Amino acid sequence: MSKVSHSKSTYLEWYRLMVLIRKFELKSAQMYGQQKIRGFLHLYSGQEAVIAGTMSAIEKQDKLITAYRDHGHALAVGVSANECMAELYGKATGCTKGKGGSMHFFAADKNYFGGHGIVGGQIPLGAGIALADKYQENNAVTFCYMGDGAVRQGALHETFNMAMLWKLPVVFVVENNQYAMGTSVERTTNVLDLYKIGSAYEMPSEPIDGMDCEAVHESIEKAAKRAREGDGPTFLEMKTYRYRGHSMSDPGHYRTKEELKSFREDDPIGKVKVTILKKKYATEKELTALENEQDKLVEESVEFAENSPYPSADELHKDVYVGDYPFLK
Amino acid sequence: MRTVQFREAIREAMQEEMRVDDSIILMGEEVAEYNGAYKVSKGMLDEFGEKRIIDTPISELGFGGIGVGAAMNGLRPIIEYMTFNFSLVGIDQIINNAAKMYSMSGGQIKVPIVFRGPTGSAGQLGATHSQNFENWFANTPGLKVVVPSNCADAKGLLKTAIRDDNPVIFMESEQMYGMKGEIPEIEYTLPIGKARIDQEGSDVTLVSFGKFMRIAENATKALSEEGISAELIDLRSVRPIDYEAVANSIKKTNRCVVLEEAWPLASISSEIAYMMQEMVFDYLDAPIKRVTSPDVPMAYAQTLVDAYLPDTKEVVEAVKTVLYS
Numbered sequence: 001m002s003k004v005s006h007s008k009s010t011y012l013e014w015y016r017l018m019v020l021i022r023k024f025e026l027k028s029a030q031m032y033g034q035q036k037i038r039g040f041l042h043l044y045s046g047q048e049a050v051i052a053g054t055m056s057a058i059e060k061q062d063k064l065i066t067a068y069r070d071h072g073h074a075l076a077v078g079v080s081a082n083e084c085m086a087e088l089y090g091k092a093t094g095c096t097k098g099k100g101g102s103m104h105f106f107a108a109d110k111n112y113f114g115g116h117g118i119v120g121g122q123i124p125l126g127a128g129i130a131l132a133d134k135y136q137e138n139n140a141v142t143f144c145y146m147g148d149g150a151v152r153q154g155a156l157h158e159t160f161n162m163a164m165l166w167k168l169p170v171v172f173v174v175e176n177n178q179y180a181m182g183t184s185v186e187r188t189t190n191v192l193d194l195y196k197i198g199s200a201y202e203m204p205s206e207p208i209d210g211m212d213c214e215a216v217h218e219s220i221e222k223a224a225k226r227a228r229e230g231d232g233p234t235f236l237e238m239k240t241y242r243y244r245g246h247s248m249s250d251p252g253h254y255r256t257k258e259e260l261k262s263f264r265e266d267d268p269i270g271k272v273k274v275t276i277l278k279k280k281y282a283t284e285k286e287l288t289a290l291e292n293e294q295d296k297l298v299e300e301s302v303e304f305a306e307n308s309p310y311p312s313a314d315e316l317h318k319d320v321y322v323g324d325y326p327f328l329k
Numbered sequence: 330m331r332t333v334q335f336r337e338a339i340r341e342a343m344q345e346e347m348r349v350d351d352s353i354i355l356m357g358e359e360v361a362e363y364n365g366a367y368k369v370s371k372g373m374l375d376e377f378g379e380k381r382i383i384d385t386p387i388s389e390l391g392f393g394g395i396g397v398g399a400a401m402n403g404l405r406p407i408i409e410y411m412t413f414n415f416s417l418v419g420i421d422q423i424i425n426n427a428a429k430m431y432s433m434s435g436g437q438i439k440v441p442i443v444f445r446g447p448t449g450s451a452g453q454l455g456a457t458h459s460q461n462f463e464n465w466f467a468n469t470p471g472l473k474v475v476v477p478s479n480c481a482d483a484k485g486l487l488k489t490a491i492r493d494d495n496p497v498i499f500m501e502s503e504q505m506y507g508m509k510g511e512i513p514e515i516e517y518t519l520p521i522g523k524a525r526i527d528q529e530g531s532d533v534t535l536v537s538f539g540k541f542m543r544i545a546e547n548a549t550k551a552l553s554e555e556g557i558s559a560e561l562i563d564l565r566s567v568r569p570i571d572y573e574a575v576a577n578s579i580k581k582t583n584r585c586v587v588l589e590e591a592w593p594l595a596s597i598s599s600e601i602a603y604m605m606q607e608m609v610f611d612y613l614d615a616p617i618k619r620v621t622s623p624d625v626p627m628a629y630a631q632t633l634v635d636a637y638l639p640d641t642k643e644v645v646e647a648v649k650t651v652l653y654s
Contacts, residue, residue, distance in 0.1 A: 063402070096435035106434035113401055114434060118425050124391050125426060128398020135354070135380065136403055155421075158391025165386070319436035320470055322494035326522065326569050327470075 006214065008281040010056050011272060014213045015287065017055065018048035018269045020294040021072040024081055025244075027298045028071065028088055032248050036305075037088045041102050044072035046243035049268030050175050051076040053216025054143060058224055061138060063111045065126045066145035068103035069175075069242075070115025073145065077110040085301035091308035098311045099319065111140075119180075120146065120153030123172070127163045130170035130227075141227040142170045143220070149180025151194050160201045160235070167232035171223040172198075174237050175210060181246040182254045198235030210238030211268045331514055336369045336506040338480040339445075342487035343370070343407060345516065347377055350405065353491060356383040356392055357409030357446075366411045367447070367506045389419035393444070397427045397496075400442040405491060410446035413500060414458050427496040428471030441494045445487070448476070449540055449590045450627055451503035453634055459627035461591035463539070464600070466498045467568040473521055474498045474568040478542035480510030482565055485519030493521065502540040524571035526578070530560035533648050534578040536601055537588040538564040541639070545588050548644035559648060567597050575601060576608040583614040584651040588644055593621040615651040620644050 025043040032041050044051075051072045054064075066073045074084055079095050087094025088102055095105050103117040113129055116122035126144025133140040150156060151174055163170055174194050178185055185192055198205030204226065209215040216238060223234035241263035245252040252260075276282050282290070317327055333341070347353045355370060355377075361384040364371040374382040385392040389410065396406040410416045416423065423444060430440045450459035466474045473495055477483040483501070490497035527542065528549055537545040542563050549559045560578050564570060579585050585605060587598035598619035605617055620639045627637050 096433065096437070099435045100433045104433045106437050108434065108437035113398075113438065114430075116426075118421060121394070121421055121425055124394020124422060125398035125401065127391075128395035128400070129402040130398075131395055132399040132402035132404045135399070155390050155394060158386075158388035159395065161386060162388065162391055162395060320432045322431060322439050
């Protein structure tokens with residue numbers, strides 16, 4: 001349990017955001033089933049506490065970057081459900097005008113430097129964003145997310161080395177949902193505790209209960225403070241779990257129903273709800289109303305996406321270069 | 330005009346731009362305290378300090394990506410590769426991130442970055458250190474690829490590359506760093522995508538770029554002694570390519586030879602030949618011929634290096650083939 005007490009508004013915001021993400025992802029899966037959404041779709045269900053606990057602990061000027069399981073982060077920084085759903089539909093009103101798709105959400109105006117499709121490719125980018133902030137003395141911290149699979153990429157090791165050497169204001173957050181697609185952590189490494197990898201670079205590193213908003217918040221707050229004070233990066237291993245397959249095409253045969261059940265019993269949304277009710281921050285009825293609001297937003301997002309236009313063919317040659325470019329025809 | 334070395338022309342371009350734009354940094358292996366593996370950045374640490382001239386560990390994937398991230402967030406990094414052979418361990422960051430960020434983000438995030446360093450062979454360095462990837466990078470939308478052949482072009486084009494809001498690959502040559510040439514006294518820039526007519530001629534169009542312009546120039550001289558007038562075109566950039574310049578020349582000469590250091594398959598010369606048959610088919614009096622390195626890795630032994638690299642004689646023979654003489 002948390003030693004720090006959080007305010008009523010923080011709990012209610014955690015609850016709102018996590019419910020929104022959970023419902024959005026549920027709806028995404030449903031629309032994927034109806035073939036309204038195509039391509040790869042990686043759902044964040046189960047991991048919501050990681051981003052919710054982050055958002056309450058960071059400052060407005062801070063930056064976020066993550067991998068391809070990126071819908072939750074986008075919703076968290078304030079990209080509307082409409083823009084997110086429209087992007088999944090490949091519509092012109094999506095958060096990247098239908099160009100990025102599920103794996104490549106961006107919102108520059110909200111300091112969201114994207115979802116990135118190549119495993120581990122965003123790790124050096126996160127350090128680079130931090131380098132620019134340090135250079136420009138912006139007092140901003142970059143939060144760079146990755147999955148447990150990305151920890152095995154060389155990009156992580158090269159970046160950790162330089163981020164420590166230059167004391168960059170970046171916090172590396174591995175969302176260890178225990179499976180790199182269908183391969184468990186145990187089957188890919190001798191070092192099961194991912195956070196220990198940070199110690200090779202003398203980077204402050206610790207394991208965190210990623211199913212608990214309070215624990216996430218505390219660790220992020222501490223790491224952000226360290227980064228802002230010029231003491232460099234932190235590596236946080238958020239132990240979490242995804243309820244769905246790696247992507248929609250993954251039936252998840254590599255794990256047992258019992259395992260999934262045990263994590264669902266530790267559900268981050270359920271836990272926050274218990275606390276809210278116990279502390280009398282809201283009644284069941286009020287929480288139901290809050291849930292219904294999120295339902296409505298998600299339902300509206302589907303309607304918005306359905307009614308939005310597809311990008312026109314001439315968009316293909318736009319946004320490729322800044323300025324004019326003589327494309328081959 | 331004044332005379333400088335090729336490395337000095339490149340250095341001057343970086344220095345001049347860095348003096349007026351604080352957002353420019355230079356990162357790479359040995360660029361700071363060692364003064365550059367090839368002394369291109371000599372004196373820059375003293376002038377700009379360690380905040381802006383940054384030595385990196387041997388981590389091309391890491392520092393390439395850190396450069397891209399910094400470019401996404403307001404800086405204009407220049408990333409130096411000791412050679413583009415080493416860029417391959419970090420090419421993911423160039424192809425998947427630098428080249429695609431602007432497009433994938435729907436125009437929200439630009440990546441103003443220059444990746445520069447030497448390309449091509451440089452003596453008996455063996456297979457891994459003697460490669461040309463101009464066509465690899467040129468194949469990728471989102472990038473611009475500049476390959477200067479002389480001091481004046483190097484300075485003017487690099488200044489433009491640094492000011493460009495798109496990622497630019499800027500490919501130099503170890504063997505050219507000591508080469509001297511004249512550059513204007515006053516400040517100047519050159520546009521990316523405009524070829525240069527190195528020498529006017531009427532019998533054949535000879536197209537090349539980068540270090541191999543020396544071979545092309547020597548071939549042009551040799552041909553002239555035999556009464557053959559070659560028009561020599563320096564592409565200067567291979568993405569975009571100034572096809573019009575080549576096509577206009579072929580309209581005059583009706584014959585064309587393309588010379589480059591890369592391997593033949595899917596090379597810049599293949600591209601030129603394809604585009605010219607499309608643009609000026611009716612003007613061509615002979616199939617376009619190309620002179621490239623052979624379709625094998627470079628080897629170490631001097632005899633094999635000599636056998637590998639195209640030379641003046643090969644170019645002269647190719648010209649004679651298209652002239653049916």
